Amino acid sequence: MTAITESRAAARSRSGTPAPRHPRGRWRSWGPGLAMVAPSMVLIAVFVYWLLYKNAATSMTDKHNFNPNADVHFVGLDNYVSLFGESYYQHTLWNLLVLTVVFLGGTMFFGLLWALLLEKGVKGEGIFRSVYLFPMAVSFVAAGVVWKWLLSNRTGDQAIGLNQLFQHLGLGFLQNSWWSSTAAFNMAAMAIPAIWQLSGYVMALFLAGFRGIPTDQREAARMDGASEFQVYRHVLFPQLSPIALSALIIIGHMSMKMFDLIYSIAGANSYAAAVPATYMWTQLFSKSDPANAAANATILLLIVAVVVVPYLIYTNHVEKSQGS
Amino acid sequence: MTATASEFTAPVPVPAPAQRPTKVRKQLTGRTVTARTVRFALLLAFVILILIPLYVMVVTSFKTAGDIRPTTAWSLPEHWSLSGWAKAWDQLSGPLLRTVVMAVVAATVSSMLGSLNGFVFAKWRFPGANIVFTLFLFGMFIPYQAVIIPLQEIMLKANDLGLPKGIGTLIVVHVIYGIPICTLIFRNYYATTVPNEILEAGKVDGAGMWRTYRSIVLPISIPGFVVTLIWQFTSAWNDFLFALFLTNANNGPVTFVLNSLASGQNPDYASNMAGALLASLPTLAVYIILGKYFIGGLMSGSVK
Numbered sequence: 001m002t003a004i005t006e007s008r009a010a011a012r013s014r015s016g017t018p019a020p021r022h023p024r025g026r027w028r029s030w031g032p033g034l035a036m037v038a039p040s041m042v043l044i045a046v047f048v049y050w051l052l053y054k055n056a057a058t059s060m061t062d063k064h065n066f067n068p069n070a071d072v073h074f075v076g077l078d079n080y081v082s083l084f085g086e087s088y089y090q091h092t093l094w095n096l097l098v099l100t101v102v103f104l105g106g107t108m109f110f111g112l113l114w115a116l117l118l119e120k121g122v123k124g125e126g127i128f129r130s131v132y133l134f135p136m137a138v139s140f141v142a143a144g145v146v147w148k149w150l151l152s153n154r155t156g157d158q159a160i161g162l163n164q165l166f167q168h169l170g171l172g173f174l175q176n177s178w179w180s181s182t183a184a185f186n187m188a189a190m191a192i193p194a195i196w197q198l199s200g201y202v203m204a205l206f207l208a209g210f211r212g213i214p215t216d217q218r219e220a221a222r223m224d225g226a227s228e229f230q231v232y233r234h235v236l237f238p239q240l241s242p243i244a245l246s247a248l249i250i251i252g253h254m255s256m257k258m259f260d261l262i263y264s265i266a267g268a269n270s271y272a273a274a275v276p277a278t279y280m281w282t283q284l285f286s287k288s289d290p291a292n293a294a295a296n297a298t299i300l301l302l303i304v305a306v307v308v309v310p311y312l313i314y315t316n317h318v319e320k321s322q323g324s
Numbered sequence: 325m326t327a328t329a330s331e332f333t334a335p336v337p338v339p340a341p342a343q344r345p346t347k348v349r350k351q352l353t354g355r356t357v358t359a360r361t362v363r364f365a366l367l368l369a370f371v372i373l374i375l376i377p378l379y380v381m382v383v384t385s386f387k388t389a390g391d392i393r394p395t396t397a398w399s400l401p402e403h404w405s406l407s408g409w410a411k412a413w414d415q416l417s418g419p420l421l422r423t424v425v426m427a428v429v430a431a432t433v434s435s436m437l438g439s440l441n442g443f444v445f446a447k448w449r450f451p452g453a454n455i456v457f458t459l460f461l462f463g464m465f466i467p468y469q470a471v472i473i474p475l476q477e478i479m480l481k482a483n484d485l486g487l488p489k490g491i492g493t494l495i496v497v498h499v500i501y502g503i504p505i506c507t508l509i510f511r512n513y514y515a516t517t518v519p520n521e522i523l524e525a526g527k528v529d530g531a532g533m534w535r536t537y538r539s540i541v542l543p544i545s546i547p548g549f550v551v552t553l554i555w556q557f558t559s560a561w562n563d564f565l566f567a568l569f570l571t572n573a574n575n576g577p578v579t580f581v582l583n584s585l586a587s588g589q590n591p592d593y594a595s596n597m598a599g600a601l602l603a604s605l606p607t608l609a610v611y612i613i614l615g616k617y618f619i620g621g622l623m624s625g626s627v628k
Contacts, residue, residue: 032448032532033444033449033533036444036448036537037441037445037450040440041456043500043503044500047471051475055470114367117363122363130615131371131375133615135374135377137611138608139561139562139607140562140564141579141582141583141603142600142603142604145586145599146381150377150380154394164395165398196374256467259469260565264564264586277467280469290473293473297469297473300470301466301470304466304467308462309462312465
């Protein structure tokens with residue numbers, strides 16, 4: 001292999017032509033690159049795109065059981081229509097909306113706040129950063145074990161978790177049943193552990209953003225008589241908007257896929273805490289209904305795609321215009 | 325992270341901690357002292373808030389079953405006991421070992437693939453490379469729910485054809501779905517750290533692509549590998565969804581077994597909390613020992 005490359009190389013360096021222009025030469029210049037990526041391309045094509053297609057195809061059939069011998073027919077969008085008509089599914093969409101809004105709001109708030117507190121450099125900054133970030137290294141499942149306890153709905157004498165802590169602190173009136181309540185916004189409670197896990201990540205993004213802005217910009221603004229507030233408002237924040245966008249996309253798409261945390265805190269088939277991702281599990285294994293589960297998953301994919309695809313195209317454009 | 329988690333990241337030389345804003349010597353007016361104190365107090369308050377779940381886990385894990393009563397839920401153990409830990413270790417040592425194998429192999433293979441791909445997408449493009457790259461990236465954002473039903477079928481067939489069940493299956497899955505993020509990380513890494521001039525020089529010397537990769541690019545890839553290895557190790561380790569669909573309690577990873585233990589009717593809190601800590605120790609250790617790189621990998625990404 002090496003020998004071949006070398007001899008060809010030697011030949012080329014003698015003739016002194018870097019890259020021949022005729023088609024075969026062009027193939028020779030980019031062919032190896034394509035060959036190197038080809039295995040991954042095949043894997044991604046099969047395991048991402050073909051499986052997405054297979055799933056979408058299942059969602060348009062009447063495969064409402066696991067019987068491998070049953071006849072399966074194409075039913076178009078029937079499963080989607082019936083899914084949107086289900087009050088259970090509508091409930092999961094509502095829960096997802098509440099979860100996502102609170103999760104996004106919480107992580108952005110704490111992430112930005114911590115970055116602001118840290119960005120000028122404080123004593124022990126490394127320790128603060130590590131503590132804020134550490135929940136991210138813990139799996140949702142392990143975190144779920146402790147948050148299930150913390151967010152227990154027991155109150156009064158039997159209270160454990162945060163409710164018990166409130167009692168200790170004389171804040172008994174704060175006791176509530178958290179995610180398991182029937183209130184419309186109960187999923188806001190499920191966002192708490194998620195915020196605990198990922199605010200540090202958003203902080204890290206913003207902190208890197210602050211540090212990436214040359215200090216002389218601040219100096220210049222101060223020279224011009226800008227107050228500290230104005231420096232942030234008009235000099236720093238505008239430059240952080242691409243980071244804020246990335247953070248929103250990352251956290252947002254995680255929220256839409258959120259499964260592990262809910263599964264481990266609320267259990268597999270909780271109605272109160274159901275979101276489309278967990279309901280899909282229920283459809284598949286409690287109701288043995290692959291077609292409807294596939295329809296649910298396809299809708300989830302579309303929801304994520306609506307958010308992510310424009311973002312991918314946008315970053316692609318930005319990169320091109322920056323000539324990277 | 326939550327691996328799947330947290331994703332759209334890639335290493336660019338980290339601007340972060342080293343380069344502190346140069347401090348302007350100001351006179352310490354009363355106001356700045358107050359501001360500094362308030363800031364420090366806030367930072368400390370948040371530290372306490374964040375450590376609450378950790379406190380609960382540690383304290384509860386050392387309690388005896390009789391010691392776990394609602395009224396003393398937040399107190400330190402009356403008698404420090406290791407029985408929770410012993411029980412958790414009994415149930416989780418097998419899965420832990422399996423998960424180590426799984427996460428190490430999966431992380432290594434997807435990092436190597438990511439390095440090859442990243443090099444091509446950054447420095448040896450072919451026509452349409454940008455489109456292919458974007459298609460790769462989308463693979464990182466998809467909800468795995470949308471592939472898991474057919475994936476389960478395929479993997480069952482693969483098992484019939486000889487692919488080992490359990491960990492073996494999960495390794496394949498993690499390698500494949502780790503390709504997008506590893507490719508992204510390496511592409512961004514090579515784009516910023518490998519100067520085109522070196523490659524041009526290599527070309528003039530007649531080095532082909534493979535030799536350029538092996539002798540010029542690979543030797544300077546270590547920082548990239550550290551980031552992808554940590555990243556993929558953590559995400560394979562923390563994965564639950566694939567484990568749930570593709571394995572069972574006898575051959576599954578630690579997240580799966582931990583969850584089945586913790587979801588019983590009468591939870592044994594001491595051993596559950598000890599188990600959750602055990603299951604988190606490897607990723608926490610990686611994070612503490614290699615934290616600098618971990619944060620470096622996180623921090624870059626969007627700051628291009």
